[in-house]
Amino acid sequence: xxSTIAHQTELSANVVLLCRFLRKKGYKLSTLEESDALRAISxxxxxxxxxxxxxxxxxxxxxxxxRTKFDEYYQEFKxxxxxxxxxxxxELPEEKKQPEKKTKAAQFDAxxxxxxxxxxxxxxxxxxxxxxxxLTKKNFLDLSEDEMRLMMRVLRKLARKMAHQKSRLRKKxxxxxxxxxxxxxxxxxxxxxxxxxxxxSERKDRKLKLVLLCDVSRSMExxxxxxxxxxxxxxxxYDNIETLVFSTALHRVSEILDTNEVEKAFKTISxxxxxxxxxxTIGSCLQDFTHNYGHSxxxxxxxxxxxxxxxxxxxxxxxxxAMKTIYKKSKKVIWxxxxxxxxxxxxxxxxxxxxxxxxxxxxxxxxxxxxxQALQQLRGKRKLPNTWSR
Amino acid sequence: xxxxxxxxIKKMLQEQGYIDDGAIAMSIFLAMKLxxxxxxxxxxxxxxxxxxxxxxxxxxxxxIRLQCYEGLDSTHALYEWNYQHQLLYLKMQEGKxxxxxxxxxTIFSDKFLLKRPVLNAITHADKTVLLIDEIDRADEEFESFxxxxxxxxxxxxxxxxxxxxxxxxxxxLTGNRTRELSEALRRRCLYLWIDYPTFEKELxxxxxxxxEIDQKLGVQICSFMKELRELKLxxxxxxxxxxxxxxxxxxxxxxxLEEQIVEExxxxxxxxxxxxxxxxDSLSELLERTRVTSRIx
Numbered sequence: 025x026x027s028t029i030a031h032q033t034e035l036s037a038n039v040v041l042l043c044r045f046l047r048k049k050g051y052k053l054s055t056l057e058e059s060d061a062l063r064a065i066s067x068x069x070x071x072x073x074x075x076x077x078x079x080x081x082x083x084x085x086x087x088x089x090x091r092t093k094f095d096e097y098y099q100e101f102k103x104x105x106x107x108x109x110x111x112x113x114x115e116l117p118e119e120k121k122q123p124e125k126k127t128k129a130a131q132f133d134a135x136x137x138x139x140x141x142x143x144x145x146x147x148x149x150x151x152x153x154x155x156x157x158x159l160t161k162k163n164f165l166d167l168s169e170d171e172m173r174l175m176m177r178v179l180r181k182l183a184r185k186m187a188h189q190k191s192r193l194r195k196k197x198x199x200x201x202x203x204x205x206x207x208x209x210x211x212x213x214x215x216x217x218x219x220x221x222x223x224x225s226e227r228k229d230r231k232l233k234l235v236l237l238c239d240v241s242r243s244m245e246x247x248x249x250x251x252x253x254x255x256x257x258x259x260x261x262y263d264n265i266e267t268l269v270f271s272t273a274l275h276r277v278s279e280i281l282d283t284n285e286v287e288k289a290f291k292t293i294s295x296x297x298x299x300x301x302x303x304x305t306i307g308s309c310l311q312d313f314t315h316n317y318g319h320s321x322x323x324x325x326x327x328x329x330x331x332x333x334x335x336x337x338x339x340x341x342x343x344x345x346a347m348k349t350i351y352k353k354s355k356k357v358i359w360x361x362x363x364x365x366x367x368x369x370x371x372x373x374x375x376x377x378x379x380x381x382x383x384x385x386x387x388x389x390x391x392x393x394x395x396x397q398a399l400q401q402l403r404g405k406r407k408l409p410n411t412w413s414r
Numbered sequence: 415x416x417x418x419x420x421x422x423i424k425k426m427l428q429e430q431g432y433i434d435d436g437a438i439a440m441s442i443f444l445a446m447k448l449x450x451x452x453x454x455x456x457x458x459x460x461x462x463x464x465x466x467x468x469x470x471x472x473x474x475x476x477x478i479r480l481q482c483y484e485g486l487d488s489t490h491a492l493y494e495w496n497y498q499h500q501l502l503y504l505k506m507q508e509g510k511x512x513x514x515x516x517x518x519x520t521i522f523s524d525k526f527l528l529k530r531p532v533l534n535a536i537t538h539a540d541k542t543v544l545l546i547d548e549i550d551r552a553d554e555e556f557e558s559f560x561x562x563x564x565x566x567x568x569x570x571x572x573x574x575x576x577x578x579x580x581x582x583x584x585x586x587l588t589g590n591r592t593r594e595l596s597e598a599l600r601r602r603c604l605y606l607w608i609d610y611p612t613f614e615k616e617l618x619x620x621x622x623x624x625x626e627i628d629q630k631l632g633v634q635i636c637s638f639m640k641e642l643r644e645l646k647l648x649x650x651x652x653x654x655x656x657x658x659x660x661x662x663x664x665x666x667x668x669x670x671l672e673e674q675i676v677e678e679x680x681x682x683x684x685x686x687x688x689x690x691x692x693x694x695d696s697l698s699e700l701l702e703r704t705r706v707t708s709r710i711x
Binding site: 052054056057060063064067068074075078079081082083085086087088090091092198199200218220221222260276279282283 | 419420436437440441443444447448450455457485487489497498501590591592593594597600601603604605606607648649688
C-alpha cells in the first residue's frame, strides 16, 4: 500500500479528494479502498476518462444503490473541482459546500447546543438516548426526517428480535456446539459401543409465519409512509413473511421489498398500486386474499397482521365472510389501527365494527410504545374471548 | 500496453460468447489485477454465474464451485477432519506402544484432512477460479468464515496452523439479494451489478447463443422482452428465459411473432401464474407495441 501513495501527483490527490467527497455522501470508504483505487488507475491508460470512471466505480462502490448514484456524484464532484480550479482558489471543494449543507439535523443540533450551552460529545450521546424516550410517546405523524431515521433503527431491531424466537424443542444439528449425549450413545450402539461419531443438537426455530396486510388508501396516506418502513423492517427480518398491500385492489409486494432498497421499494410499490379512487374496499380485497392466497399463505402457524383504519365502502357482508375465513384459518389476527390512539376512539367505522368479532387483538400503533406492545402479542396463543387494548 | 490487457479480456469474453457492456470487462480486469474477489449481484437470470464459467474457460483453468444453501457451514466449505479414519487408525496402533505425541501428529496431518472446495481452491497446484454461488443463501456466520480467505488467502486450522494459498484463486461470489450481505464481506470485494440488458445487448446475446435465428424474429423477441419487463411482473424474466424462448421459436422455424404462438409458448418465459394472467390480458397491446418498436430499430 505505501508504495502506491509514495509519489502523490495531482491525479492521485484528486482521487483521494473524490473518496472524501463520496464519504460525505454516505459511502463507507476506508484507506483500503483508496489505495485500491490508486492502484487500479495505475493499470489504466491515462488518456481515457471513460476507463478511469469505470475503474473507480468498480472499486469504490459496494452496493447496487451506490453504483447507480455514482455517476451523479462523480459529475457533481467534477463540477465542483472545475469551479474550484477556475476561481483559482486552491480550497478543498467540499468546504464550499458547507453553508448549504446545513440540513435540519444540523439546525436541530445547533438549537440544542444553544439551549444546553454546547454539550460535549458524550452529553450528546446521552441526549440521543433521551430523544428515544421522547420518541416512544410521540405520534408517528409528528416525526421529523431525523427522528424517522432513528425510529427505523429501533424498528429494525424490534423486528429482528421478534423474528428470532427459539423453541424449546431440540433438533439434530450440523453445528458443533451442543453435544447431544443421548443421540451419540444411540448411534454408536450399533458400532459396538465405540464412540465413533458425535451427534450435536440445537434449538429448533419456532416457525412463526407472518402475513402483513397493509392499507395504502388515501385515508391512510399519512401513516402509510411509516407503515411501509415498518413492513420493510419486518420483511427483512423474517424468512416466512408475505406482504400484501391494498386500496381498491390487492397486490403482493413481498418480492419488491425483498430485493430493493427501501426508497426504491416504496417507489415501485406506489407505481404498481393504482391510486385511491372513490374509497377503500377492504372487504373485496380481503375476499380476493382468501380466494387467491388463503390456501397457500394461511395456516394455524400464521399470524395475520393488518394495518388499516377500517374505513370500508363495500358491502359489510363481504367483509364479514372474508374476516371469518381469515380468523378461522390463522393462528391469530392482529389489527393495527392508527386512529385507535386518540382517547375518544371507539371502533365505530362500519368496516371496523364488522371485523371486530374476528380480531384477536386490536391495537393502536400510533406511536412506538403502542406498537411495541402490539408486537408483544405476536408471541403466545390466541386468547378467547378477544381482547382489545389501547 | 495496459489497455491491451483490458481489450484482451474483452476479446476473451467475446470468444466465449459472453457479451459485455464495458463495466463487466473492467470489473474482471481489476479483480484480476488487484487480486481481489469479485462480488456480482443482479436479478435472476442475467448471467452472474456465467461470468465465473467464462472466466475459468478463458483462463483455461479449473472451476471450483461452491453452491451455498441455508445451513452450509465450514465443514462443507472449508475443511473437515476425517473422524472415522482417525479412530480406525488409533485402533490399529493400539498395541504398538507409539508415543501419544507422535500419534497426535499423525492423526492431525494432511492424510486425515478432507479438503472442501475453498481449501481445495487455495491449495490447488494451478491458479483456479472459485465460484461461491448465491452467497446470500448461506447464513451470516458463514460469511465470517469466508472473510479470512477473501482478504488474506489463507485458512487457519487450529490443529495444524495456517495454510496459505499456493496460488491465489480468482474468487467470484454471486448473490441475488435475498438477504443483505454484511459490510465486512462487501469491503473485501470489488462490486459488480448486472442489470437486465439493453435491447442492443440482448439482441447480441441472442444472436451469439442462437445463431440459427431469423434476424427479424430476434429483433421482435428482444423488443417483446423489453416491453414485458416494463410490466412490473412478480418474476421478471431474465436473459436465460429470452435465450430459451429464442431457441424454442427458432426450432419452430418462425419468422415473426404471432399472438397465438406467443400465448402458447409463454410458459417458457413466465414462471408465475399471476404474471401469466396479467400478460395474457395485455398481450395484443404488447405485441402491437413490439411491432412498432421493432420497425423503428
